[in-house]
């Protein structure tokens with residue numbers, strides 16, 4: 001059974017699928033696994049006709065942990081301050097929004113409809129106040145759970161609440177003095193301020209290990225995917241589960257642990273180390289369904305090596321194979337191909353209507369304007385009078401990928417250089433010209449014609465084909481020959497050969 005369907009199989013009634021992130025820096029493609037796993041579970045719930053909601057919690061009450069390399073030294077004074085209380089690096093609004101905004105824009109492109117909810121807003125509107133009150137009232141029991149499950153030694157005056165200092169805004173330096181519902185009295189050892197925090201607003205927050213189950217309780221979360229680092233023994237899921245059951249008297253959400261996405265050759269992505277590609281960047285060089293496909297096809301327990309170079313083309317080939325299988329045009333290579341395709345596709349296209357991405361990658365290197373590119377497409381059967389938005393996006397993506405990520409042996413440009421040919425090469429081309437009249441200008445016929453010519457001459461395909469690459473792109477190899485030549489205008493190829501023999 002498909003992994004998402006297996007998670008959803010035993011669920012009944014209303015579902016709330018929750019995902020989230022701490023927007024402390026650029027949101028990278030590794031983080032996409034969280035939201036896409038959530039989205040796929042959400043779609044699986046909807047397919048099972050369960051009344052479902054899908055939310056994305058932006059953990060903007062989390063404090064800034066340190067001055068990251070991408071921040072100026074002026075951010076030192078904000079360490080310990082909630083992200084929603086720190087100005088944006090571009091001076092426009094909040095720090096948390098600055099990093100969240102491009103991510104949210106990206107979600108639309110990959111067909112994710114999620115309610116984005118600010119955790120600061122949850123505190124501010126009192127949504128979590130009941131959970132805070134319960135946690136503080138049962139703080140001794142929570143301390144015991146933290147000790148028994150995770151080995152924490154919390155002293156007797158520990159509170160599951162971190163007041164935000166009303167003077168310096170830090171939530172990391174306040175010592176709780178006492179609690180009188182709804183106020184938490186504190187002293188800040190950063191600035192010496194003494195004050196009281198109202199639990200009905202964003203005057204403070206719960207520590208993560210308590211906040212997580214408090215959100216399950218307050219919002220009614222039933223399904224939650226989370227990364228491996230939350231899942232080890234004694235991790236925040238274990239303490240969260242115990243707090244949910246013993247303190248809040250609820251069932252914890254159905255968990256789904258997912259492995260990480262590694263960037264091929266670079267390892268685990270971290271915004272703070274610069275080993276990352278932002279989620280926004282990926283939508284510029286990979287077709288949107290491919291990003292979904294990457295997550296949809298891999299079981300969450302498997303880590304993913306994401307290769308934005310040649311690996312991306314292989315991934316796209318794999319997607320196109322599944323798409324063709326879905327439409328009965330190819331044999332499936334995966335038991336779950338139908339579900340994988342349904343979870344990946346952005347738009348329902350008929351497979352024959354779709355233009356192979358490798359073909360687009362070739363065409364954009366031959367034709368540098370949309371008009372001539374459209375001409376070439378029409379010659380190969382594209383029946384529209386203009387390039388539609390879907391294809392236009394694919395073309396932009398192919399161009400961007402070629403510029404920034406494609407390996408050199410995929411890249412080429414047409415040459416008009418004078419190329420010197422030996423007699424053998426001239427004879428291949430001369431014979432090709434002679435036969436071209438009676439050859440359909442389509443990839444199969446061209447391939448067969450060239451293949452027959454070099455076969456008679458006892459020349460290896462590699463050497464024989466390379467003549468054509470040499471005169472057209474000044475390289476020894478290139479895209480599959482028949483299809484490559486057929487992508488070009490027949491007269492262009494004929495004239496080029498005539499000029500050189």
Ligand SMILES: [Zn+2]
Pocket residue numbers: 165166167168169170188189190191192193
């Ligand atoms: Zn203070």
